[in-house]
Amino acid sequence: MNIGSTLTQAAAAHPDHIAIIHGDKTLSYRAFNERANRLASQFRALGIRPGDRVGILQRNGPELLETLFATFKAGAVAVPINARSHPKEYAYILENSGCSAVVFQEDFVAGLDTVRHALPDLCIFIAIGAASTWSTPYENLVASGDPADADVDCAPHDLAWLFYTSGTTGKPKGAMNCHANLQFMSDHYPREVYQLGPHDVVLHPGPLTHGSGLWSIPITAGAGTHLIPSGTSFDPDEIFRLIEKHRVTKIAFIAPTMITMLLNAPTIDRHDLSSLRFLGYGGAPMYVEDLKRAIQQWGPILCQVYGQGESPMTISLLKREDHKLPGDPAAERRLASAGRVREDIELAILDEADHEVPEGEIGEIAIRGEIVMRGYWNMPEATAEVFKGGWYHSGDLGMRDADGYVFLLDRKKEMIISGGANVYPRELEEVFLLHPGVLEVAVIGIPDRLWGESVMAVVRPRPGASPTEGELLTLCREHLAGYKKPRFIRYQDDLPKNSYGKILKRELKQSILAEIPKVAT
Incomplete structure (x- = not known):
């Protein structure tokens, strides 16, 4: 298996369908797949082998998706890095993960130049845009690669994505997500979250190095069109213009803070947003009052996905049909929840002794199933701590009601x-x-x-x-x-x-x- 083969299959089924829109640039699925293949073949020519880590230091754009899928196809491990990181922060991730290569945009040349001498394992620098003397131009590699390069056959538990946590409580940790984790996530998406097809235009307002990048896999599997804003920061007016111009049907993944920014924008009623059928949010719970405002503005198109980098985008789901302004208090109370546990996942609420607590009582949310990561990269003690008793301990405090709705309270360390x-x-x-x-x-x-x-x-x-x-x-x-x-x-x-x-x-x-x-x- 190889999670990158979702692109191979989509290109075979829908070669001429538009895969990516970014400003004035468009790519068909045939072109998207061929460029990813060319890059994957060049990775091997440069000595990148299956299991090697490839850093991705880029802002949202077509090249980020090409690099992500090329890394999968080559059997290497993608290490996406937040583009807003400080050079010391991305140097830590590159060093901690042992990246042998990094594919970066020219914006990051100066920052990388200050830290690259302290990264002995990092010997391959591939630059998008203007290349420095110590880097290889991205487009030169793509132009000379093999468009028909074959996807590497990987074992289900081979690593595919090292997802570094946001580090709000200390140094980021690399959650080891394998091909089977990402395949589970992708397979369950159309059944539970959104049945996506080639007619769908999917907007990515959030960073592709985070939730939107994970969702790019099932979106690609369904041959949806990835619409990537050309701005370098979140701009509500640009979001509204893109939805209206391209008749966007789906917003892939957006943080609650971004939804609030959209709701507070003075131009919200100046654009036709009627094409929207789905708005996915997560990364943090959304406050009920803000959620009510969003439902009043757009109707029941919102869907909350509760997950973590350690269980990529998949723990529980508050579906669109739950996002209504009901007349009874019990139904309205569910707006404060993270929904019900997803398919094929076990969830327990545990006390300090790892015993399950009764319904309605508070404890730590723990899960187990095929979606859970293999552990933290090079951190056996931290891995053992979160997997005690055979459950993955999320660090989130919550409770579950009699109807199975899970309510998040806070991070355990923030109580x-x-x-x-x-x-x-x-x-x-x-x-x-x-x-x-x-x-x-x-x-x-x-x-x-x-x-x-x-x-x-x-x-x-x-x-x-x-x-x-x-x-x-x-x-x-x-x-x-x-x-x-x-x-x-x-x-x-x-x-x-x-x-x-x-x-x-x-x-x-x-x-x-x-x-x-x-x-x-």
Whole structure:
């Protein structure tokens, strides 16, 4: 098997169908496949062997998809790197993964030049655009490669993608995803998530080095058209224009933060978005109030996929039919959930002793099945820790109700223990967002000599709004037990986020404690 063969098969079935649109550039499935084959053959000519790691340091574009599938086809292991990373961050990933090659855009020449001498295993540099003296031009390689190169036959558990975690709690770890993991994900996509076909135009607003790149596999298997924005940053106006111009049917994968940005854009009602049939989101739970606004704006086209790099895009699913504005409280409550567990996966909610807890009680979400990674690259102790008892321990706290809906509360490491009582930040954040003047909020725990931790809410107001502390505390009293309300409320113009839109609570907490070291004493 070889997960790259999804492209080979799609090109055989739909050779003239448009595979990729990027600005004024279009590629058919025949051309997409031939360019990936040419690159794969050149990888071998350069000495890249099955199992070798290939770094992908690129912004969204056709070359990123070509490099990804060429790496699969050659039997090598793709190591996609977030394009917004600092040179020290991508140097760490290149060194940690032992990449022997990196395919990069000319934007990254200066950054790579500062770190390449500290990467002894990295000996092959392939540049898209202007090449330096120490790199090989990408287009030269593609032009001289073999368009009919055969896909390498791989074993199901051979590595295909090293997915580096976003590193919100420390150094990124490389989740080892094999061909069987990605095949499981791809096979289940049309059955459970979206039945995609050649008529579908799929927009990729998010980075192809993350969720959109994973979803590019089943999209390619279904011969959908990949529409890639040409901008280098997320621009709601560009998204709206592309949907209208190309009659986009599906948004592949988008972070909740991006949905909120679309909803807040003043131009949202100036474009015809009626072609949209599906909007997939994930990477973090979406707050209910924002979700209601999205449903009111677009109807029941949203679908939440809960997954991790360690179980690529596949744990539970809140389907489109669950995204309605219902009349009964029970159905509305499900909007706060991550849906039900996906097919062919076992899910358990475990206590500290790894015993399953009853329905409605909180514990750590654990799963097992063919979707789960093989472990962390070169980290046997971390691997053993997350696989104790035969389950993959997600690090997410949650509960499951009587109907099987899974509710995410927080990362286990972000739970606040104040005076011996557990406070789950998301629960409090949902309440704060009921206030019309709150745009974003992050709830964190800060050291307290008496209580162990005190609760602080960091609020980003909407432009022109000034939610008062009294108003916010009144909301807390109306919806939550008294011990959960924050002791401190802080206002900021922005909140730190990683490139996938997740609020960096650890960074936020560190900056606050550095500024006010005795805030809770």
